[in-house]
Amino acid sequence: MTASGSDPLSQQELDSLLSSMQMGLSKVPAKTGATRSKPRQATGFETHPLYLNMKVQRDFAQLLQINDPYYRRHEVQAGANSVIDGRPVSNFASYDYLGLNGHPEIVAAVGEAVGTYGTSVSASRISAGERQVHRDLEAALSRNYGTDDCIAFVSGHAAAVSTLATLMGPKDLIVHDAVIHNCVVVGAQLSGSARRLFPHNDLDALEALLSDERDQFERVMIVTEGLFSMDGDGPDLARLIDIKQRYSAVLMVDDAHGLGVLGKTGKGIFEHQGVNPADVDLWLGTLSKTLVSCGGYVAGNAVVVDLLKHQAPGFVYSVGMPAGAAVASTKALEIMAREPDRVARLHERSQQFYHRAKAKGLNVADAWGYGIIPVVIGDTIKTLHLAERLLQRGINAFPILPPGVPEKSARLRFFLNQSHTPEQIDEAVDATVLEIASLGVTRPF
Numbered sequence: 117m118t119a120s121g122s123d124p125l126s127q128q129e130l131d132s133l134l135s136s137m138q139m140g141l142s143k144v145p146a147k148t149g150a151t152r153s154k155p156r157q158a159t160g161f162e163t164h165p166l167y168l169n170m171k172v173q174r175d176f177a178q179l180l181q182i183n184d185p186y187y188r189r190h191e192v193q194a195g196a197n198s199v200i201d202g203r204p205v206s207n208f209a210s211y212d213y214l215g216l217n218g219h220p221e222i223v224a225a226v227g228e229a230v231g232t233y234g235t236s237v238s239a240s241r242i243s244a245g246e247r248q249v250h251r252d253l254e255a256a257l258s259r260n261y262g263t264d265d266c267i268a269f270v271s272g273h274a275a276a277v278s279t280l281a282t283l284m285g286p287k288d289l290i291v292h293d294a295v296i297h298n299c300v301v302v303g304a305q306l307s308g309s310a311r312r313l314f315p316h317n318d319l320d321a322l323e324a325l326l327s328d329e330r331d332q333f334e335r336v337m338i339v340t341e342g343l344f345s346m347d348g349d350g351p352d353l354a355r356l357i358d359i360k361q362r363y364s365a366v367l368m369v370d371d372a373h374g375l376g377v378l379g380k381t382g383k384g385i386f387e388h389q390g391v392n393p394a395d396v397d398l399w400l401g402t403l404s405k406t407l408v409s410c411g412g413y414v415a416g417n418a419v420v421v422d423l424l425k426h427q428a429p430g431f432v433y434s435v436g437m438p439a440g441a442a443v444a445s446t447k448a449l450e451i452m453a454r455e456p457d458r459v460a461r462l463h464e465r466s467q468q469f470y471h472r473a474k475a476k477g478l479n480v481a482d483a484w485g486y487g488i489i490p491v492v493i494g495d496t497i498k499t500l501h502l503a504e505r506l507l508q509r510g511i512n513a514f515p516i517l518p519p520g521v522p523e524k525s526a527r528l529r530f531f532l533n534q535s536h537t538p539e540q541i542d543e544a545v546d547a548t549v550l551e552i553a554s555l556g557v558t559r560p561f
């Protein structure tokens with residue numbers, strides 16, 4: 117790009133550009149219509165509406181001289197620092213909250229597991245893929261939540277999709293927070309259940325919805341996140357538990373980002389809010405954040421885990437996770453418990469970012485100031501320019517744009533790592549403030 121060297125276009129110029137580019141899209145046949153005309157036959161995917169949309173966006177970005185922020189190659193292991201295009205950067209775009217990625221103890225344990233079991237378990241766990249390391253990981257995760265049992269999938273996304281599609285069906289209702297992660301939306305859609313959204317963290321609205329509709333369904337599941345991945349805030353868990361009990365619903369909490377981040381010892385939102393984790397029916401999580409591996413899990417009672425282990429398609433019909441991946445997360449949990457100062461340091465660094473950003477007038481929305489801090493800009497183009505300019509200064513923060521977040525709420529998302537230095541954090545906040553000012557972004561963003 118040259119976004120760093122070029123001034124963003126005016127709103128009027130942008131609007132006119134957008135409408136001329138959207139003319140291309142208007143040729144795409146509408147998906148729904150009162151009368152169903154004979155479909156035009158297609159073989160390739162060049163005319164797929166999603167592909168056409170991508171093309172419009174790319175052409176638009178090119179016109180504005182914005183570099184594509186997607187699929188940038190990092191040349192070193194993820195952590196508080198990285199190297200992109202040969203240039204070292206302070207990295208605020210990776211999930212490694214407790215700085216455990218590449219920890220020598222974890223690397224050694226993974227090496228040993230690979231030496232023992234190889235790089236693949238070469239079968240679904242239900243057939244020939246079961247290894248002791250899977251059970252060790254599931255036992256360690258169950259201990260974190262005080263649940264009977266746990267099931268570990270090969271991906272966090274797949275864990276959510278498969279679990280919802282297995283447990284819920286056409287007679288049921290799934291009610292979820294409006295900004296829930298995509299894995300829950302896709303799982304709910306696949307389940308065939310009715311699906312309703314409540315405004316972000318608005319438990320009055322949730323209660324009103326249940327009061328109106330609970331009676332029409334067999335099972336009702338409420339799904340929310342413990343620490344929202346795009347917003348860095350979370351729900352009032354005790355109240356959610358009270359609501360789910362009064363409306364005979366099941367509560368699933370996706371604490372993918374809460375584990376390692378929330379609570380004095382990093383156990384998650386229940387520790388942060390002093391709530392008994394056994395009052396939550398299903399804990400959904402991922403191994404890809406604090407637990408520096410690849411995979412996902414659901415912790416809950418023995419019946420639900422038994423059911424999933426024999427019926428969830430993404431588990432039964434998919435290979436078991438490699439032994440190395442399982443061992444990495446078990447070790448990470450062990451180090452997290454043994455070294456609570458990592459969690460304390462993460463809290464310190466996050467709070468430093470949060471308070472400095474607020475003091476300097478950045479819009480951090482309702483973030484709690486632990487692990488994830490958004491800087492909301494609003495305008496998509498300015499957010500892209502901001503990310504690019506920060507990268508030129510050696511600061512990597514990922515731009516999050518609609519539809520990943522609601523319209524007009526584009527933002528940069530900063531993931532904090534306990535290994536960030538106080539200097540890196542001050543520098544990142546101050547550079548963001550400077551670049552926002554030079555882009556002419558004014559509050560309210």
Ligand SMILES: Cc1ncc(COP(=O)(O)O)c(C=O)c1O
Nearest residue numbers: 271272273297345372402404411
């Ligand atoms: C809240 C939330 N849930 C689930 C997932 C999916 O996890 P995974 O990356 O392990 O597939 C993510 C990943 O970003 C997430 O942020």
